[in-house]
Amino acid sequence: MIDGTRKFQGDPEQRISTDRPSRVSPLFANPERIRGDWYALGRSRQLKSGAVLPFSVGSKKLVLWRGADGRLNAQEPACPHTGADLSQGEVIDNSLRCAFHHWRFDGGGRCVVAPTCDLPPDRRLRCYPTEERWGLIWVFLGRTFRPLPDAHESLSKVILTPSQTLRAHPHLVIGNGFDVSHLGPVHRMELSGEMICEQTHKHGLTLKYEAQFTQRYKRLLTGSTREGLSVTFMSDGGSFALLTVTKPFLFQTVFTARPGSSGGTATQLAFLLPRRRPDQWIRAMLALAFLLADDKKILDAIDFSPGWVPSDAVLRKFCRVVNTE
Ligand code: FES
Ligand SMILES: [Fe+2]
Known part of the structure; x- marks a missing residue:
């Protein structure tokens, strides 16, 4: 088991940087630029x-x-x-x-x-x-068209959450899914096995890992007591991500993150679920509700100014992908 809270064990000389630049990049988390991505504007029925x-x-x-x-x-x-x-x-x-x-x-x-x-x-x-x-x-809003990523065909039940606003920039909201070193301290999750992070195309990054809640009530309520969660988190650009959980059962969650007109993020989740398993709808939504409730407080107060260390490699990679338009 790898504890998400573990410290980086490498040579301190290899630290990437402890400087704290006021802005990391031209595009990533820059409220003055709009990346050429897919953005969710609201519900179709509006x-x-x-x-x-x-x-x-x-x-x-x-x-x-x-x-x-x-x-x-x-x-x-x-x-x-x-x-x-x-x-x-x-x-x-x-x-x-x-x-x-x-x-x-x-x-x-x-x-x-x-x-x-x-x-x-x-x-x-x-x-x-x-x-x-x-x-x-x-x-x-991009110059060169790329299609909106596809989801799993068998997940035909869609449940949309109410839209929510967060004070953090959309890239930080989506980037939270790539910030593996907060899984232990914030979400009380343990990682196990190999973590694989791949850039799948110019605008896309995919991270795969296995994790388990360390708190028993969360394992019980999410149905993950016997086996942990098998997770794939895939981004396209800086404002769209698709979470795929294959264990303990298959479901997906679409993350949308649109820059607000005066900063912050307008966000909404779409749960993609197996049509005939309402018990699984509740478990999937509980798993995400636990995660999002933990993150909200941090994302509402963050003043992003990174002093990267090697254990931030995955989030840093996401930052690089977002910066390359
Ligand atoms: S018709 Fe639109 S401004 Fe004149
Ligand atoms: Fe999180």
Whole structure:
């Protein structure tokens, strides 16, 4: 058994750095930059056909609207005529009409109607790829498209938690899953066996490990008394992660972490569960509830400024992946 609280045993000369720079990196946990990632904006059912709503990812504003055909569109909200806010507009069939001079834009961002012009002028809104998955609206803000990661097909029951705000930056919220050295002190978990961390693609990191709660009541309530938890934590970019637990039973949890408009994180979990096993739904949600309750206090007060040591290697790797856009 490896105690998550154990000290790093290496040569102190090999310590990576004990300096405490005020900012570790250009992108990681930098509230002034928005990484080109997938972001969950809210629940699909918030936006019925014909609805238009403003959303934001950090300081970046977006307008979302759903046409009569049910298609979801995410576009920049400044009208290319004189800059009116298109989230004050109205959906007409499959176009968004600006409230100011009634220019209309289609789902591809093209101006298709301009009442005072003979022909619609050649003006375009920037459009962003969207996806509706696990009951959530997703928007991709990157330059080079990559699909939203897939989950396990057999887990067809989805339970969304209420959205929550945390004071920490989204990269720290997702990075918590890679911070293996807090599992002992904060979560009272013991790690066992080999821990494997791999960069699976330019924006993705995967960590696999086995762990067990040291507190008996947590083992009992989560059904992990006989065998511990077998965990894979996979990130894509800095604001999306998918947790897969294969032991004591299979379930997944999607972690979303969107930068708030005035800092912090808007977060929401989607539990992906076996359809016919409500007993397992409760156990899976209890396991995560224990973990998240422990983390919240720390993440609400952290002033991130790392003095890395070798035992932080996995979290540091995540930080490097996030910094390489
Ligand atoms: S500002 Fe939108 S139509 Fe004029
Ligand atoms: Fe944690």
